[in-house]
Amino acid sequence: MIDVAKYQKIFEEESEDYLQDFIHLLLQAEKDPDNKSLLTESYGKIHSIKGMAKALSMERVIALCQSMEEQLKKLQAKDIPPTPEMIQSLLDCADRLKAQIGKGEEPAEEVGEIQYIKVRSAFIDELLGLTQEIILHEHKIPPSESYLQSKRLSAWIRDYRILLKTLHFRMLRLRLMSMREFADLFFKVIRDLAKEHGREIDFEVNGGEIEADVSVLDRLREPFLHLFRNAIAHGIEPPDIRKQKGKNKTGKIVLSAFRADDSLLLKLSDDGKGIDTAALRNFLSEHKPESVEDLKQKADSEILNMICTPGFTTVSRTTDTAGRGIGMNVVQTVLESLGGGLTIRSEKDIGTEFSITLPVSLSVITAIIFEVGPYILAIPTPYVMGVDYLAPSSSHYDLGSLLGANSGPRKDSPNGSWIIKVIQQGKEMGLTVDFIRGHKEVLVKPVGELLKKINLFSGIAILENGDLAMLLDVDNLPHL
């Protein structure tokens, strides 16, 4: 007997791939309407989906595929280039087909198994929190000689811990999203923006299999939307200009993803006109307080990063999509709030590349945990240059004074203080603290509405033993 559930799953997975290819081929056909092979390939994708649907007797899917095949056949037979309206009609059909396949249309004779359900991400967070608390609770087992001596009980506890940690790890994976899924959010937007600005754009994704926490990627939607808008409105040239420059008339935007330890590296590049740093220096000398000489001393990378300052724009008029002077600053602010960074490289007429480094997960980070007076605090590791034990100095920042804590050298360290060296906006500073608990992995929760106004904390860290530490926002410490 055929295992329908198993083939249903294979059908859904393969159809998703075919549909993605179909959409890409249609978008290419729209840009290159004289290329008949694109329509032939598109037909092939739908035909494959129809074949699999027939095996599973999915009548509605078969009917829709049939209709799409007929539309494609007509286009091929009449030997006419596909119009944007025809392409749109086929894209709409693809959306409907995707929805039908996703519903798992049942064969006539039996009701299929439910394969997937939608779960609110807030619910997953709740489950993660409970799992974490179970792990913490386990650390609080009261010490008892009897069970410490019992080998069987010790073995049970060891297995229990392994199961708990496995459960926690699997729960964390529920929050992961692939870069391919993230990029899919933008395909249609890029197409629409390209049409609006009269551009032809190829959008490519590399490293689509790389995964990251959905909470990180969700916060990147708006910044990336802005970067795409900028690339299309200001970067990629119109087709005729590109031809004059000897470039392919279709501009290219590439999103690449890499993993390095705890970091996610994203690069968004285009092969457009680039940013003319010489022109930028001239513009800045007219509109910013720095002198021409000061600007000449700065490296190109520093000059490029100045487009992230608030209010920066060089365009003479704003459009709905770009040029309001708030975008790049917001992009940088969002990235920094995520504990990430942005660097820009650009070359005139070659293109521009934005490199974004981010933590893989917002939920779990590594941090230095320390104490100041009665408070337990933490600083994320990327901000920490080092930890030292030194005699107090006026060049160090007394965190106890800032926080109003009755702090000072502990009885067990009368001759010096612990100093945490941190980076604040590119400059090193030393923070005097009372005691260093260690360098640990912590679960991070948001500060919450009632305390956001204090403006000194970027989150609340939950330590392995259940203690809470306020996550210090180093960039918001008053400058020395």
Place this chain on the structure above:
Amino acid sequence: MELLLFTAKNEVMGIESQFVLEILEDKKVFPVPLSPPPLAGHLYHRGDIFTVIDMGILAGKGSARLTGSRRIILLKWQDKNLSLMPEAIIGLACVKAEPPPASVVWKERPVRILAPEEIWNQFDIVSNFVVSAGLRLTA
């Protein structure tokens, strides 16, 4: 209407029991630097972080932190949560009053009835005042 009654600096207060999630005993509260006086700190329970409000200070009964208080009332309503640090928990009382008044009398003592949203807003106002009075820290 069923009320959970508690005291804070000799004042009896009540909150509708429908908003009470749990009452904790001997739960560690972690202080938060530079927080407004009514904020006793934070605690972590069942995957959630609860802000702990010292009801004596919030009710304007002086600035000394309630001591000896070992129980904490966890509140949950809509998508918010909060926890209250009372001086002592008296118990439950039923009050026949619709809609709920601002105060009732219980065993000849006035009881101030509080809504969670009211406590939240009151704390928010205090925070705003404290922050705008110069304790706001910006780089």
